[in-house]
Structures are given as structure tokens and as C-alpha cells.
Amino acid sequence: MSDRIFGGIGLALAVLFAFQATLIEAPFISDAVGPSVFPIIIAMIMGLSSLYFLFKPDPEPAWPQFGQLAEIGLAAAVMFAYAQLLPVLGFVIATMFAAGYLAWRLGSKPIEAALVGIGTAVGIYAVFHLVLGLSLARGPLGF
Amino acid sequence: MEMLASLGDGFAVALTFQNIGLALLGCFLGTIMGALPGLGPSNGVAILIPLAFTLGLGATPALILLTSVYYGAMYGGRISSILLNIPGDEPAMMTCLDGYPMAKKGQAGEALALSGIASFVGAFFATWGLAFLAPQLVKVALLFGPAEYFALFVLAFATLGGISSTNQAKSAFAAALGLGLAMIGVDTQTGVPRFTFGEVHLYDGIDFLVAIVGLFALSEVFIFLEHRGSAKDATTEEKIRVGRIVPPWSMVKSCIPTMGRTSILGFIAGVLPGAGASLGSFISYSMEKRLVDKDGTFGKGDPRGVAAPEAGNNAAAGGALVPMLALGVPGSGTTAVLLAVLLALNITPGPLLFTQNPDVVWGLIAALFIGNFMLLALNIPMVGLFTRVLMVPPRILMPIVAMISFVGIYGISGSTFDLTVMILFGIGGWALRKLDVPLVPVILGTLLGNEMEVNMRRAVNIADGDYTVLASSWLTILLWTIAIVGFVVPMIAGKLLKRRMALAKAAGDEADLVD
Incomplete structure (x- = not known):
């Protein structure tokens, strides 16, 4: 079933892609091929392969339980928040929280998770910023 | 002779303090990454690319660092195979079969040292092979016009799934997805924006580094989150004592013919499109088993069963660099990632690289020789250190790993937009992995998409809009034929080969249940 759904999504994607390709404005001066031919070929390959597993799906993969799916979703949400907050909070503080959260969800005890968070943030800051001179996001406190 | 002179120049480039230091660092980090289950060579190199890039390293030093990581990871994969019976990376799977039983017999140290020597022999041979074969291949590649290049790219995609691929439709889908992603941005030939939906950030396309780090490194984090608690935790395994780390000379001697044969076989497997290191170690092991396993000791801790796959996979790793450097078309996942390094540094691999930047090529090859000796030195006396990292x-x-990935990508552009795209790639990569869709064609597609299109358009333009030019010269017809055969054969042979690999693995597991 998963493969059929995936095939459906793939097919929709291919059609959308091909449609978008036909919308590309033909430029004033173009070469003999133009900018939309190659994308249309790609869309055809994508569509054909999607059709294949729409009709001939593989055995069902082992999808995680709802709890684990939520786990992944939450981790992704934390990462998205991290990306947004990085320039606001600064590298060290934001990283401390994100790394600590991940460590906790991967099975560390709260205290260990906090230590991993602090250690990762300070460690990366020391190695990459202080030693190697990489510019990291600067927060209100200057780090 | 010409080659030796070039190689001499290469050593002059590589033998600076900075480059030797980088090679040492790369070998060390690579071994650790190879040894840790879940961080293979592709992941390891992927995480480090943005860093090498943002640190402002020049082309040669950056390449030296990252190829050392590549070679190091190939060495390191065996450590957890032998000690924990968990392959550190995919090519090290076959090393479990005899390595773990040896460790159970109290010969862990000997197995580690022997496999270190076998890795050295394989990689050393392959580096010489690279130095000899790549310039020859360049001579052929100079005959290539745009149509030939287009056919070559098709060949690369058609064979990338490899002989062991079971579902070619999924490989094809992955390639199309990658190529489609490459189309996003302003068309280089006409200046028209494509698939940007008016989003300014998308005008210069999706940075392939963002795609690579997301697909490889972040999706790994998601996989770990999913398997939390259920997965085997390395720390709960019974500890195996390493024991003496110097194998007796008689043991090494008995493995010399094995190492010789499997190095050659592995190298050939690496050079051929679609084979790569995993297959190199698999066929090396199978061949040796057939040739020398007279008493049925393979799978029960035979030293030759450790030497064979290790020499084979390290030789294949070196062999895989040949098409990547000479043609600009990688044959395996990790070399695809190394290609990304070159592109990020604004170096176009392929025949012109050998004439325009000989210092890069020969410096790299010289660095591989140096790195190989370093790895031998690191891996035998210091193997105890790496076994502790496994804990x-x-x-x-x-x-x-996740945070270093973020730092690397943020360092390139300083934009949260790129980070967001990277997370999306991470989630997408996780879903594709669950659905058994290979990620390497996606990467290769984003890397080569524009180049492929440019070659196609150039060829057709030169022929005044005649599309038949894409398959008219004998060379293009040859390439197309190989591509089609390479795409069709796995449909028949793939299932068979996968089953045999699984059987071999199952037999190994059974063997240690009996023990």
C-alpha cells in the first residue's frame, strides 16, 4: 500500500513538474532545445517509474508506530525552531537546547541530556569558532 | 615515466606541513567515522564538506582532508564488524563473517591487525592502479564530445543502482528526483528562472551541499530516533578483549596470496560503473571461499576470510576514484559526495582536470599514498583507542552529528532558509529510505543535472536541432548499449545476488550461534 501511495504522489509530482515546465516563459533568444525540453524528459522518467510501483508495489516497509512518528515529527519541529531561533538566541544557547532535546529523546537521562547539550554547544563553539575561526550565529550576549 | 614525474610533483605538493597535518586529521576522523555504526564514509565526508569549504581551505588541501576521511572510513568500518559483529559501514559487512568468530576465539587483536594490513595492501595497490589507469582513461575521455558526455551521464545513472539493486524503478525515480531538483533556479543558457515559484532564495538553485548533508546526515538522526530503544546498543554488548595486536608471521604469510588476488578483483569492481566497494568485498570473499576454503573454515574465524573482504573493499574504494577523477562521473555514493567537494571548490573533474590542474590530481594521489601509510600506523598500534570510541x-x-551538520551549512551562507531546506531534505531522506528508494541517485542528479542538460543542449544545437545526434557516433552507441544492459541486468540478477548476500550473512550468524 505504501508503494502505491508513493507512486501516486510521484505521479502527481511528475505531472506538476511537467506542467510547470511548459509554463516556463520562452525567452526572446533561445537555443534549438530551449529551457523546457530536459525538464519534461525528467518528468516522463519520473512518471513512468511512479507508474511501475503504483502497479507493482514492493512488500510493505515496517512503518513506525504512531508514537515514534510523533517522535520524528517533534524532532523535526525542534530543528525548524532551531533554524529560526539561531540568529535570535545566538549559537551557544540555541544549540544547547536543540542538542539537549535530541540527546534526551534518544534515550539519555535528563541530567545527561543537559550535559550533552551544554558540552556539544560549548565544544563546537570552542573548536569551530575560537580555534578554527568559523563565524557562528551571534546572539544578544555575543555568542 | 611521465607518470612517475607527475607523481613526484604531486609529492612536492602534498608534503607541506599543512597538508600532512590535514591528511593525519582526515585519517583519524575517517577511521572514527567508519568505525561508528551509523556513520559511514558518505555521511562522514558529507558532514565535513561544508566545514572544509567554510574554513577557506584551498582546493588541494580540502581534497586531501576529505579523501583521507574517505580512505580512513574504509579502514575503520572493519573495527566494529570484528568487535561487535555490527558492520561500521556497508562494505564492512562481509568482514563480520570471519572477523567476529575470530574475536570470539580471543583473536580480536590479531583480526584487527590482519585486517589493517589487508586494508593497506588493497588501498596501496589501488592507489597505484589509480595513478596508472586514470591518465589512460583521460586519453579516451578527450575523444568525448557533448553527445558522448550526455550518453556517459545516462550510463552513470543507469548503472548507479548497481548489480545488487532489486527495484530499478525506484533507482530511476530517485535519479529523476535529483535531476528535477537540479533544474530549480535560473537556466544557465537563457537566463529564464525555472521552478522557482517567485521565491528569490531559489533563483540560484538548491545548494547541493544542503541536499547532501540533509539526505545523509540528518536522515540518519531520524532513523536513530525511530529505532530508539529497539536498536542494538553497542554498549550493552559483551566486551571482547582485544588481546595481542601483532599477528604471527605465519598467519600473515598464509594470507598473502589472498590479499594479492582480492586487491586486483576489488580494484576492477571499483572502477566498473555500478559495482563499488560493497560488491568488491562481497565478490572477493566469495571468490576466496571457492578457491582456498578446502577445510570449510571460512565463516568460523579463518584469517583469510578477514583479509579477503578488507583488501577487496579498500581496493574498490581506490578504484572508484578512477572514473570520478578522469571522467567526472562517480561510480559510488561516496565518490559522488567527493565530486560535490570538487564542484563546491569550482573545479570541474574530468579530462581537463589532468591538464589544467595537474597539481590537484597528483597532489591528491600523493596524499593518498601518504594517508595510506598513516592509516597503517594509526590502525595497528592505536587500534585500542578506536575501540574505545565505539563505546x-x-x-x-x-x-x-546533527549540530555539526547545522554548523557546516550555516557557515556557508549564514541563512536560516538553507537550514530549513536541509531539515526538509532530512525528513524526505528518511521517508525515501523507509520506502527503499536509494539516495545516491538523488545526490548524483542534483550534482550532475545541469551539466547533463548543458551537454545535451550543446550537442543538439551543434547538430541544428537534430536529436538523433545523441546516439549517432559509435562511441555514443557503445555507451548507450552499456547503459541499457547495465539497467536491465539487475532486474534479472539483482534478486539472486541480494539473496546470496543475505544467505552468506545468515550463514555467518548461524556459525556464531553454534559457537
């Missing part, structure tokens, strides 16, 4: 549990390791 770092994923719950501590993975957050660090």
Missing part, C-alpha cells in the same frame, strides 16, 4: 552510545553521538 560512545548513539544517544550522545547523534546530537553532536
Whole structure:
């Protein structure tokens, strides 16, 4: 079933892609091929392969339980928040929280998770910023 | 002779303090990454590319660092195979079969040292092979016009799934997805924006580094989150004592013919499109088993069963660099990532690289020789150190991996937009992995998409809009034929080969149940 759904999504994607390709404005001066031919070929390959597993799906993969799916979703949400907050909070503080959260969800005890968070943030800051001179996001406190 | 002179120049480039230091660092980090289950060579190199890039390293030093990581990871994969019976990376799977039984017999140290020597022999041979074969291949590649290049790219995609691929439709889908992603941005030939939906950030396309780090490194973090608690935790395994680390000379001697044969076989497997290191170690092991396993000791801790796959996979790793450097078309996942390094540094691999930047090529090859000796030195006396690294549990390791990925990508552009795209790639990569869709064609597609299109358009333009030019010269017809055969054969042979690999693995597991 998963493969059929995936095939459906793939097919929709291919059609959308091909449609978008036909919308590309033909430029004033173009070469003999133009900018939309190659994308249309790609869309055809994508569509054909999607059709294949729409009709001939593989055995069902082992999808995680709802709890684990939520786990992944939450981790992704934390990462998205991290990306947004990085320039606001600064590298060290934001990283401390994100790394600590991940460590906790991967099975560390709260205290260990906090230590991993602090250690990762300070460690990366020391190695990459202080030693190697990489510019990291600067927060209100200057780090 | 010409080659030796070039190689001499290469050593002059590589033998600076900075480059030797980088090679040492790369070998060390690579061995650790190879040894840790879940961080293979592709991941390892992927995480480090943005860093090498943002640190402002020049082309040669950056390449030296990253190829050392590549070679190091190939060495390191065997450590956890032998000690924990968990392959550190995919090519090291076959090393479990005899390595773990040896460790159970109290010969862990000997197995580690022997496999270190076998890795050295394989990689050393392959580096010479690279130095000899790549310039020859360049001579052929100079005959290539745009149509030939287009056919070559098709060949690369058609064979990338490899002989062991079971579902070619999924490989094809992955390639199309990658190529489609490459189309996003302003068309280089006409200046028209494509698939940007008016989003300014998308005008210069999706940075392939963002795609690579997301697909490889972040999706790994998601996989670990999913398997939390259920997965085997390296720390709960019974500890195996390493024991003496110097194998007796008679043991090494008995493996010399094995190492010789499997190095050659592995190298050939690496050079051929679609084979790569995993297959190199698999066929090396199978061949040796057939040739020398007279008493049925393979799978029960035979030293030759450790030497064979290790020499084979390291030789294949070197062999895989040949098409990547000479043609600009990688044959395996990790070399695809190394290609990304070159492109990020604004170097176009392929025949012109050998004439325009000989210092890069020969400096790199010289660095591989140096790195190989370093790895031998690191891996035999210091193997105890690496075995301790294995004790770092994923719950501590993975957050660090994730954060280093973020730092690398943020360092390139300083934009949260790129980070967001990277997370999306991470989630997408996780879903594709669950659905058994290979990720390497996606990467290769984003890397080569524009180049492929440019070659196609150039060829057709020169022929005044005649599309038949794409398959008219004998060379293009040859390439197309290989591509089609390479795409069709796995449909028949793939299932068979996968089953045999699984059987071999199952037989190995059974053997240690009996023990």
C-alpha cells in the first residue's frame, strides 16, 4: 500500500513538474532545445517509474508506530525552531537546547541530556569558532 | 615515466606541513567515522564538506582532508564488524563473517591487525592502479564530445543502482528526483528562472551541499530516533578483549596470496560503473571461499576470510576514484559526495582536470599514498583507542552529528532558509529510505543535472536541432548499449545476488550461534 501511495504522489509530482515546465516563459533568444525540453524528459522518467510501483508495489516497509512518528515529527519541529531561533538566541544557547532535546529523546537521562547539550554547544563553539575561526550565529550576549 | 614525474610533483605538493597535518586529521576522523555504526564514509565526508569549504581551505588541501576521511572510513568500518559483529559501514559487512568468530576465539587483536594490513595492501595497490589507469582513461575521455558526455551521464545513472539493486524503478525515480531538483533556479543558457515559484532564495538553485548533508546526515538522526530503544546498543554488548595486536608471521604469510588476488578483483569492481566497494568485498570473499576454503573454515574465524573482504573493499574504494577523477562521473555514493567537494571548490573533474590542474590530481594521489601509510600506523598500534570510541552510545553521538551538520551549512551562507531546506531534505531522506528508494541517485542528479542538460543542449544545437545526434557516433552507441544492459541486468540478477548476500550473512550468524 505504501508503494502505491508513493507512486501516486510521484505521479502527481511528475505531472506538476511537467506542467510547470511548459509554463516556463520562452525567452526572446533561445537555443534549438530551449529551457523546457530536459525538464519534461525528467518528468516522463519520473512518471513512468511512479507508474511501475503504483502497479507493482514492493512488500510493505515496517512503518513506525504512531508514537515514534510523533517522535520524528517533534524532532523535526525542534530543528525548524532551531533554524529560526539561531540568529535570535545566538549559537551557544540555541544549540544547547536543540542538542539537549535530541540527546534526551534518544534515550539519555535528563541530567545527561543537559550535559550533552551544554558540552556539544560549548565544544563546537570552542573548536569551530575560537580555534578554527568559523563565524557562528551571534546572539544578544555575543555568542 | 611521465607518470612517475607527475607523481613526484604531486609529492612536492602534498608534503607541506599543512597538508600532512590535514591528511593525519582526515585519517583519524575517517577511521572514527567508519568505525561508528551509523556513520559511514558518505555521511562522514558529507558532514565535513561544508566545514572544509567554510574554513577557506584551498582546493588541494580540502581534497586531501576529505579523501583521507574517505580512505580512513574504509579502514575503520572493519573495527566494529570484528568487535561487535555490527558492520561500521556497508562494505564492512562481509568482514563480520570471519572477523567476529575470530574475536570470539580471543583473536580480536590479531583480526584487527590482519585486517589493517589487508586494508593497506588493497588501498596501496589501488592507489597505484589509480595513478596508472586514470591518465589512460583521460586519453579516451578527450575523444568525448557533448553527445558522448550526455550518453556517459545516462550510463552513470543507469548503472548507479548497481548489480545488487532489486527495484530499478525506484533507482530511476530517485535519479529523476535529483535531476528535477537540479533544474530549480535560473537556466544557465537563457537566463529564464525555472521552478522557482517567485521565491528569490531559489533563483540560484538548491545548494547541493544542503541536499547532501540533509539526505545523509540528518536522515540518519531520524532513523536513530525511530529505532530508539529497539536498536542494538553497542554498549550493552559483551566486551571482547582485544588481546595481542601483532599477528604471527605465519598467519600473515598464509594470507598473502589472498590479499594479492582480492586487491586486483576489488580494484576492477571499483572502477566498473555500478559495482563499488560493497560488491568488491562481497565478490572477493566469495571468490576466496571457492578457491582456498578446502577445510570449510571460512565463516568460523579463518584469517583469510578477514583479509579477503578488507583488501577487496579498500581496493574498490581506490578504484572508484578512477572514473570520478578522469571522467567526472562517480561510480559510488561516496565518490559522488567527493565530486560535490570538487564542484563546491569550482573545479570541474574530468579530462581537463589532468591538464589544467595537474597539481590537484597528483597532489591528491600523493596524499593518498601518504594517508595510506598513516592509516597503517594509526590502525595497528592505536587500534585500542578506536575501540574505545565505539563505546560512545548513539544517544550522545547523534546530537553532536546533527549540530555539526547545522554548523557546516550555516557557515556557508549564514541563512536560516538553507537550514530549513536541509531539515526538509532530512525528513524526505528518511521517508525515501523507509520506502527503499536509494539516495545516491538523488545526490548524483542534483550534482550532475545541469551539466547533463548543458551537454545535451550543446550537442543538439551543434547538430541544428537534430536529436538523433545523441546516439549517432559509435562511441555514443557503445555507451548507450552499456547503459541499457547495465539497467536491465539487475532486474534479472539483482534478486539472486541480494539473496546470496543475505544467505552468506545468515550463514555467518548461524556459525556464531553454534559457537
